[in-house]
Amino acid sequence: MNRTQSSAITLKTAWEIAFSPTQDRAAYFGGRDISVLDLEDGRPLFAVHPIANPSHIDFSPDGNILVVKSTSGRTIVLDAETGSMLSDFRNQKEGEGEGVFFSGCGRFVVSVSWAGFFSVRDWKSKEVVFSQVHSNCRIHGLSVTADRHCFIYTLGYASPADTPQAPYTVVRQQWPADGQKARELSKGWSDIYSSQISPSGRSLAVVHGTPPKTLDVFDLKCSCIVASHTWTFGGIAGCSIGWSNDERILILNGQDDDCSGKCQVLEMPSLSVRHEFAMEYPSFFRFSPSGRFLALGSAKKGFIIPTECLGEFAANRKTDANKRMQRTRR
Numbered sequence: 001m002n003r004t005q006s007s008a009i010t011l012k013t014a015w016e017i018a019f020s021p022t023q024d025r026a027a028y029f030g031g032r033d034i035s036v037l038d039l040e041d042g043r044p045l046f047a048v049h050p051i052a053n054p055s056h057i058d059f060s061p062d063g064n065i066l067v068v069k070s071t072s073g074r075t076i077v078l079d080a081e082t083g084s085m086l087s088d089f090r091n092q093k094e095g096e097g098e099g100v101f102f103s104g105c106g107r108f109v110v111s112v113s114w115a116g117f118f119s120v121r122d123w124k125s126k127e128v129v130f131s132q133v134h135s136n137c138r139i140h141g142l143s144v145t146a147d148r149h150c151f152i153y154t155l156g157y158a159s160p161a162d163t164p165q166a167p168y169t170v171v172r173q174q175w176p177a178d179g180q181k182a183r184e185l186s187k188g189w190s191d192i193y194s195s196q197i198s199p200s201g202r203s204l205a206v207v208h209g210t211p212p213k214t215l216d217v218f219d220l221k222c223s224c225i226v227a228s229h230t231w232t233f234g235g236i237a238g239c240s241i242g243w244s245n246d247e248r249i250l251i252l253n254g255q256d257d258d259c260s261g262k263c264q265v266l267e268m269p270s271l272s273v274r275h276e277f278a279m280e281y282p283s284f285f286r287f288s289p290s291g292r293f294l295a296l297g298s299a300k301k302g303f304i305i306p307t308e309c310l311g312e313f314a315a316n317r318k319t320d321a322n323k324r325m326q327r328t329r330r
Contacts, residue, residue: 007309009042014302016056017295019288020063020080026295026304027066027080029054034068036080039293039304048083051076056099060106061148067109067123069100075111077123087123094119099142103175104149110177112139112153120177130178134171140192146199146245146289149175154192155184168192170204172220186223189216193233196241205241205250207233215241215252215271229271231264240297242285244307249274251294253282263296265310275310277317 011017013030020026025045027036033047034054056069065086066078073094077087089109097113108129109121116134121127140154151173169188174180185204193212196205203226204218217227233239233254242251250266261282265275284297287307294310296303305313 008303008305008313009037009039011302011304013299014284014295014297015054015299016284017286017297017302017304018057018059018066019286019293019295020059021061021289022063023288023290023292025063025080026293027057027059028295028297028302029057029068030302034066034078034083036066036083045081046083048078050078050083050085058101060102061104062106065106065123067100067102069097069111071096073097073113075100075109075121077109087126089121089126091121097142098140099153101142101144101148101151104147110142110144110151112142114138114140116155118153118173118177118182132173132177132182140168141195143195143197145197145201147201150197150201151175151177152195152197152204154195156192168208170195170206185218185220187218187225194239194241196243198243198247199245200247203243203247205243205252207239207241207252212239215250215266217250217268217271227269227271229266240283240285242287242294244287245289245291251285253279253285261298265314275314277314279317 014028017028025036032049035047036045051070053071054068055071058067064080066080069075072092073096074092075089094117095113095115100111109123112118116137116139118132119128120130122129136158138156142153144151153171156168167188170185171182173182189208191210192208194207206216212233215229216225219226231254240253248268253263261279263277263279264273267274281299283299286295291307294305294307
């Protein structure tokens with residue numbers, strides 16, 4: 001990796017990226033390795049290969065350990081300083097799923113599986129201390145507030161026999177999970193492609209439609225949609241949504257008419273477009289805890305950029321794209 005335009009750190013393939021709480025390190029996976037790098041100089045601290053096909057990653061609140069989940073559902077815990085294995089849940093029987101996070105205290109790991117299984121596990125003992133099974137449902141995605149007091153995931157119910165469309169809803173699980181019942185939102189969607197709770201837990205961003213073409217911002221306190229944005233979402237790597245820490249910005253990816261990847265930076269509450277730029281196979285967006293950095297994950301070339309340089313970065317990306325187009329026309 002190296003620094004490029006607008007002080008960006010280039011990561012090559014980076015499917016998903018996590019920031020340490022102090023924002024001095026970033027952990028990511030691309031290809032076979034799980035890597036941690038120093039954000040001050042872009043220097044790699046270590047790269048390890050303890051698990052096949054990693055798919056989700058998260059730092060503990062104290063920054064000392066990492067949890068990594070694979071596409072098989074197997075989940076492990078690593079030392080964030082050395083990459084050495086600290087715990088292996090060996091939980092492949094739970095099945096594949098999206099998302100894995102530490103609890104606010106750092107003692108527990110929260111995870112979901114596509115089979116409808118929500119679990120809370122003590123990472124040291126490896127024991128499941130709380131679980132909930134949603135029968136005849138498929139869980140899509142998992143997101144959490146900045147204080148880790150509220151977890152959000154999407155339920156896709158089995159289609160009724162007389163309709164081709166399965167209803168989707170969103171479930172809110174307050175922490176501690178064993179003391180509060182999970183609640184489904186009163187609002188439902190005909191299909192949900194991606195969702196992300198805002199850092200404060202006030203709002204929920206939902207991409208929905210068949211094909212997905214609408215972004216809704218849903219106010220969880222008022223139980224109503226407060227903003228909508230129409231665009232073509234998806235592509236090979238799917239759709240990702242990133243909230244800024246002050247909740248004034250949403251960044252998401254989609255595809256252009258020629259199916260090339262494109263990112264939009266939207267201003268709240270109007271969802272007007274502040275920046276738009278091309279990016280090949282975008283897969284994941286995340287702001288660092290204080291908003292100092294923005295991670296742009298990609299199946300081909302990812303970036304970590306200082307947020308203050310986002311405008312310059314977007315302009316440079318558009319210039320590079322125009323130059324490539326001109327060369328192609330020649």
